[in-house]
Amino acid sequence: xxxxxxxxxxxxxxxxAKDQWRRRALEVSRELGEFSIVTTEEILTETLNYFAxxxxxxxxxxxxxxxxxxxNQNVEIIEETHExxxxxxxxxxxx
Numbered sequence: 001x002x003x004x005x006x007x008x009x010x011x012x013x014x015x016x017a018k019d020q021w022r023r024r025a026l027e028v029s030r031e032l033g034e035f036s037i038v039t040t041e042e043i044l045t046e047t048l049n050y051f052a053x054x055x056x057x058x059x060x061x062x063x064x065x066x067x068x069x070x071x072n073q074n075v076e077i078i079e080e081t082h083e084x085x086x087x088x089x090x091x092x093x094x095x
Contacts, residue, residue: 005038
């Protein structure tokens, strides 16, 4: 099965029906066919932060969507570690 990396823009677009990238995120998901997703705890934190001031009702919806991601067996979530941060920081500095 094909593995793809999902960043916060992808998750935000899927959660927010009014997001400018939603249609494209849905198209890409369909075009990929059967696939699994790799993401990180940091990405999920970014996603939650994006919706932090959206009001209680929408935050509840976002919480449910994140819970679905956490339980989805087709989503591999890489744990947040200091080593991961340093590796990402090094990649940032050298890119």
